[in-house]
Amino acid sequence: MTINHISIDTALLVVMMIAALWTVMGRSLLKAAIGLAVTSAIITILMFRLDSPLAAVFELSVCAGLMTVVFVSTISLTRPLAHKEIVELSRERHKRFGYLPLLLILVAVVLTFVKIRNNIAAPPAVGASIDVRQVMWNMRPLDMFGQIIIIIIGALGVVVLFEERKKDEW
């Protein structure tokens, strides 16, 4: 990767940080959810640039897409706030969230002084050209079974949590 590439990446990372800041400091929940989706979309581009196309596709469709649907539906199922409440809440929020940019700058300054030696070496990759699908299905099939179990649990959880029910009588 040439220096030019790195500067493009850096620019993208800066945009990602702005999106993240907007997510955290934004006024309404809906905007925060959209901010999260934008952050996710920028991460997708970065993943493409880092030679991980399959993960990028997943990030885009699941994180930027499905997750936003989950958030927006949860937000819309809860009570919309009256305008006055929003103004009051956001004033209060500014007090608490106003420190975040300062904190970020502080962390950034501290990080520039941290130096880590470059002496980590991975053992040479055996068959570096292995495909993702091969890794997933042939080398790590247990992960796939784990995903199936997780999805079953998620389905059960949604059924349990989203339904209305009377309390049991003993």
Next chain:
Amino acid sequence: MSGENWQVFMTFGFFIILLSVCGLYCLLVTRNLIRAIIGLELLFKAVTLLIIVVGYVTGRNALTQAIVITVIVIEVVVAAVAGGIALRVFRHTNGLDARELKKLRG
């Protein structure tokens, strides 16, 4: 590791730490349950990006992509379940304010 790759890793690492500070701050400061979940998601995003960068600099994209796909599936299930719990809380207290939950007993 080659110098170029190391530079890529350090650049990304720098921003990944900033992103996780963002998420952590959101998680700690907010009183809204859904915002807390959003903070968690930012943290998950940071760590996903970290895994991908590690795969890039060590040349093991296949392994890290497989890992990231699983993490993404887990992430969305966690978000859905957490959203369900937040919705439940809302139905009980008619609000999403965590302060209403702070009736700690003992």
Next chain:
Amino acid sequence: MPSLLIFIPLFGIVILNLPFGKAMRNAAFWFALAVFIVQIVLAITHQPIFWGNEIEQMDAFFRVNFSVDQLSFVMLLCIGLVSLTSLLVMRDTIFDINERFKFINLLMLASMGMSGIVMVTDIFTMYIFLEITAIASFILIAFEKDVYALEGAFKYMVLSALASVLILAATAILLLGAGSASFTAIADAIHRTDNNLIAVAMGLFVCGLLIKGGMVPFHGWLPDAYGAASPAVSVLLAGIVTKAAGIYTLIRALNSILGFDANIKALLLALGTISILVGAFAAIGQKDFKRMLAYSSISQTGYIVLGFGCATPLAIAGAVFHLFNHSIFKSLLFVNSAAVETRLGSTDMDRAGGLAQKMPITGFTSVIGALSAAGIPPLSGFWSKIIIVVALWQAGHTWYAATAIMASIITLAYLLAMQRKVFFGKLALGLEDIEEARLGIRAASVMLAAIIIGFGVLFPSAYAIFIAPIGEMFIK
């Protein structure tokens, strides 16, 4: 064929959820019962046909790589026993058939996740099973629609997700130097490289596991979750979930990945002692039966971690034995609290009194559980505590040993105070026509009490068969 422990329940759940009408819903209970009992029997007998390497076709067919050693056997036994107990308690506390069905599904998924945790050999697969257990647990906590239960579930969710992020970040950094995510590759990378980044990753990893285990700086969620969840869930959580997700993984990571580093040992000794003291002192002031047990649980977990921190073979054997004992006696006490809760409608200790007259089995078994927790001979809890204390003494950690003994006296004090308030003394007003608990709860409490007495009396042979091999496993 250890993979069958995962796949049979998984396929069972899938088949049970097919739309075959009510018959399936009724079958679910018996299926879960059978799965747990088979798991217990296999873990006790060490059945070589099942665990041995002779028949590898099953594992080869699914291309999975599990490994089972002595420590896994103890954990699988605990998982089976506590899940069985939880199932029996569920039978007497949840009556709606649909609710029951969902509960059984989640219980089996959680238990499957834990069985996975104790058999995997890969750091990322371990993370997946941790996540399976955690998600199933927080749905189970939120099962009770009480607002406190929801609070506990949400807190647990946030902290558990935070722990996940820490564990994943550590995994990612360790992958910088390792060829794959298996325990051996990562251990190799750690020993080969000397870099601050690796040390940071180790710290993150241990922190994540301590959060999952509910150790002291991160224990805020635990009393809420244990106290507000429905009785069957409290049994499961206190008995095994935090132990499998936090404590087992910690010892596995120390043994096969990180190595017993001097800094980590000191950290564990300190955290263990703080947990013991904080848990014990917080338990004294509690008015609610289940919250008191939850704080007591933090304190007992401290003993286990103290044993790991000492890191001599004897101490580790004692710690693992205490882990087993803890899951038995804490489940027993939570079963007793379930008996009280179903009959009184609450677990407020001030409202109860003299229940032993009306509920003799519950009263008797709770005495057994409390005395085992406090470490009174000849019950099994005594042996594990004395092993830990002796090991600490031998290793020269005199002060830690003294603290452990002192905290044990506090444990006895608050548990006896609980006994006096709830089960003995004068029968409280309005409780004249209270009955003994239902069959499932009675059966569970008698079974657990019998295990405590049995292990206590037959300690020498149990030690030789189950516990001593674990200590030897860690001599390198």
